Amino acid sequence: MHSANPKSKTEILKIAIPLFAREGFSGISMRRLADEVGFNAASLYHHFPDKETLYIATIKYAFADKAQRLTEPLTMSAPPRERLKLLITRLCQQTHDDPDFSRLVQREILKGDEKRLELVAKEVFQNMFQGISELCRELGPDYDAHLLTFSIIGLVVYHYQTAPIRLFLPGGKAEHNDPEVVAHHVTALLLHGFRPPAG
Amino acid sequence: MHSANPKSKTEILKIAIPLFAREGFSGISMRRLADEVGFNAASLYHHFPDKETLYIATIKYAFADKAQRLTEPLTMSAPPRERLKLLITRLCQQTHDDPDFSRLVQREILKGDEKRLELVAKEVFQNMFQGISELCRELGPDYDAHLLTFSIIGLVVYHYQTAPIRLFLPGGKAEHNDPEVVAHHVTALLLHGFRPPAG
DNA sequence: TACACTCAACCAAACGTTTGTTTGAGTTTT
C-alpha cells in the first residue's frame, strides 16, 4: 500500500511560512528554501508542481484552523463586555504569538489579487468578522458595525504590526508588546473612549 | 556652475514609487522600471550607482515633506477636541490620497532593517508622533500616551490598509473609504467609546 | 527465505531565462 507521505510536505510548509512571511514571494528562491529544509531544490518539485503552488499551499497551511481559534471566544455565553474583553485578550495573544500569520495576511493585501483576497476573506475571516459584528451591534448600536469591527481588529493588529518601529519612537517600551498590557489598553479605550473610569 | 540635472532623477523616482510600493524591492527589476520610465536599463545607472541606492532614494523622495503635512494640524491653536478632529480628518485624507506612502512604510516595517527603521522613525514620524502624544496627554491623561498615540494612528491607517479585503466582508461599502466618513467614525469612537451621544 | 518488481523520495547536473551591473560608443545639451 503506497500513500503520499504528507510528512515531508508539511515540513516544507512549516519552514516556508517564516521565510515567505519575512522576505515575500519574490524574496525567497527555491534553492534558498530547499537549503533551509535540507533538500535539493529539485526535490521541492517532487512535492509541488511550481513555486506559486508551493506559496499558496504555504498560505493555506498557515491560515488553517486560524479561523476556529479566532472565533472561539465569541461562542461563549457571557455578558457582552466580558465577551469583548475575552475576544481582545485572545486576539492580542494570537497576534503576539504568531507574527508570521499577520505578515502573510499583510502581504496578501499588499499584492491585492482579488480572487485570493475573496478566498481569504470568506475562508479565514468571515466567521470571526460576523461574530465581532454581532457583538458590536450589542455594545455600540449607534455605530456602523462594519467600521467598528475593523476598528477593534485594527487596534490590536496595527499595534503589533508596528512593533519594530515603535521602539524608536518616544515612550516605546518592550512591555508594550505584552498581550495583557495591550488587551487592557484596547479594552478600556473601546469601552470608555478618552475618559476611562479610575482603575 | 554644473549640477546634475535633477529632472530625470526625480522623474525616475516618481515612477518608481508606485512600482516599489505595490511589488516590493525584489518584485521590480531594473529593466521593468526602465521600461516604465521610457529608458534603457543602463541609463538608470547613470543616475544611481545601484538598485538599492535607487530604492532608498525612492523612499526618501516619497517620504519627503510628509512629516510637515502630518504635523500641520497639530500646530493650530484650538480646543483639544477640535485639534483632534482636525488631526484625524487630515490623517484620513492623507492616507486615502496617498496609499503608496502607507505601502512603502508597511514594506519597510516588514523588512525590519533596524537602522532604516530608526531613520524613518526620527525623520518622518517623530514630530507628528510627539504632537499627537501631547494631545493625548490632554485628552486622555489616564492612558499611556505612547499606546494611545499608536491607537489613533492605527484606527485610521489600518482601515485604509485593509480596504482591498473589506469589500469581501459583510457590510463593506465603497463609501467606507470616504475620508470624512472614516474621520467621523474614528473621532466618535475615540471621544466616547462604545456609547456615543446622539447625533 | 529469496527473488523480482514498484514507487515515493531524493539528488547532481544542466536547461533556458532573468537578474543586477558594466562597457564602450553614440547623441544631445551647454
Add this chain to the structure above:
DNA sequence: AAAACTCAAACAAACGTTTGGTTGAGTGTA
C-alpha cells in the same frame, strides 16, 4: 569642445524548472 545623457550589447550570477538518474522501503511470487 566638454559634459551630460542615453543605448545596444554583453557579463557573471541567480533564477525557476527539467532531466535522468539512485536509493530504500514495501509488495507479490516462489
